[in-house]
Amino acid sequence: MKKPYKNGILLAATSNSAFAIGTMVANIAEVMGGEVDIFYIVHDGFTQGELEAFARVAGGAKVKFISFTKDDFAKRLKPHTNNQNILNSPFFSRWTHMAYGMFEPLLLLDECECIVYLDFDIMLLKGIGELFRLKGYHFSAHRGKSLLNPTLMGYNGEFKDCRVYRSGIVAYYDTIPNPKECYNQIYNYSAKYGANDQGVLSLLILDNKFKVKNLGYEYTSSTFWRKSIGASIIHAWGRDGRFWNNELVYQFWGEIWDKYYQKWLKCGGSEYKGGFICKANYAIERIRYHLAYKLGYAMIENHTTIFGKIKLPFILLAIVLKHRGQKIEYRKIIQTKPNLKVPPIEHYEDYRSALAEKQSTPYRLGQALIKATKTWYKGGLIKLYFEINEIKRDKKR
Structure with missing residues (x-):
């Protein structure tokens, strides 16, 4: 049976970061040149004005909004544990529940053939349409240097010394068998071993022996521009290292990022009002x-x-x-x-x-x-x- 959509992009952010993924949608819509059929926007409390701005900035692509609150995260976790202290874990002292928004593609593969998740602090320099066209894989992701334990502190099984898959960019393909069951596995792992998006993603892949296309550094390049020549993606990772709050990162990439941010504003999107909080780091x-x-x-x-x-x-x-x-x-x-x-x-x-x-x-x-x-x-x-x-x-x- 033919699915309504072939190529999807999923972005996720809490209410104070609508401007970040609004800028990303403007960036992707221009750079990808109409290759994206649908944007899935996972959010926690975006305003009606912001939702309307997303529809405008996406150009001709369809936009689907998915609410994902802290309560939603707790409800997904509840069938697997009665201990809700996971929300007070060290992981959530640094990141929000929205880190788990990256797993929502597993619930959407019945309507879209391939969904690429991107972190909210990414900018495309080139199109990544080749990820939509890969055959014979369940996932695409970049394999990092860190090991599964200590990334997932509570896990000491057979894969503890395996390197983790990073979560900045992950492509999900409809070749994944029983994706909704995989979604339940993610929360089961989190209840058993602790919260960590990269850790539970890696355990899901390793446990099920899924076939993964390992993405090179051209898909995970850093904001240090000398390392990023020829890259498809710039990832401004880290709380103090974003395009909008780090003075040096903005010095390198601000001209490009601001072009798309201004498009978002012209479509009625919300502003970033935080200013720079760091001069240079990393x-x-x-x-x-x-x-x-x-x-x-x-x-x-x-x-x-x-x-x-x-x-x-x-x-x-x-x-x-x-x-x-x-x-x-x-x-x-x-x-x-x-x-x-x-x-x-x-x-x-x-x-x-x-x-x-x-x-x-x-x-x-x-x-x-x-x-x-x-x-x-x-x-x-x-x-x-x-x-x-x-x-x-x-x-x-």
Whole structure:
């Protein structure tokens, strides 16, 4: 039986963030060029004026509104537990119940073939219509570095050491068997092991052996623009790192974001009145852009197989050449766009805490490799062997 809709986008936000997803709808409607059949707007108390603004800013796409309050979340949880203290858990001290709005596609796949969920702090630079057209998968998502435990603190089962799927962008396909039963599983996991959207999503996927298209970093790129060249998506994650409340993020991306925000306002949408609450943060992104970190991370990723070890020298050389090219390109760009010049890392508010990343295993491995290649004629490569073993011992300790 043919479904009413083929391609859907689902966005979710509490009442004080209508402007954020209104801006996203304007952005998606323009960049996607009519590929989206329907926008599902999951909300908690949007005004009638905001609902009307969404209908206008969406262009020719259908808009469907889904109410999702804290009480709704509690009702979904109730069949699985009598303990409602989950709403007072550490997870909800940082995020709201709307984090679970991302699972609403599981209730909508009987009317739409594919629904892509996007976090409310995302901006598209390019269309992502290719996600609608993927075949043979149940989900698309980006696999992160964190493990299922401690992400889901109460879980200690067979998948506890598996890496989690991140929840910033998740595509749901109607190939998922019994999606409404999967929806119940999500709340059952939350009752058993604690609330965490990424944790329970990952457990659902692993437990049911669902097939997932792993999305690369072009779909999960950060606001540090030098890491985001060629990306489809910019994700302004973190409470103090949004397009609208972080001064440096706005300096990099404000011209583009404001274009769509103004469209939202012209359609009668609500304003953002909070101003900047942070000058610059996420210095860790800058440190992970260092050549040492890139090289060390590649060494870790490729050392476990014989084929990986054979191709590793070529991978490392490609990283060095690309890094050098990026430095040259950066100097050219800031000559014509001085607003994109990144400030000294010491100016970031979280600079001191981010320095710990220089003691991480990838960074130390990369540093050791750079040092060894510079002193190869003094036996640097032999010393590298012993230094790598020392770093391994430190990691075990």
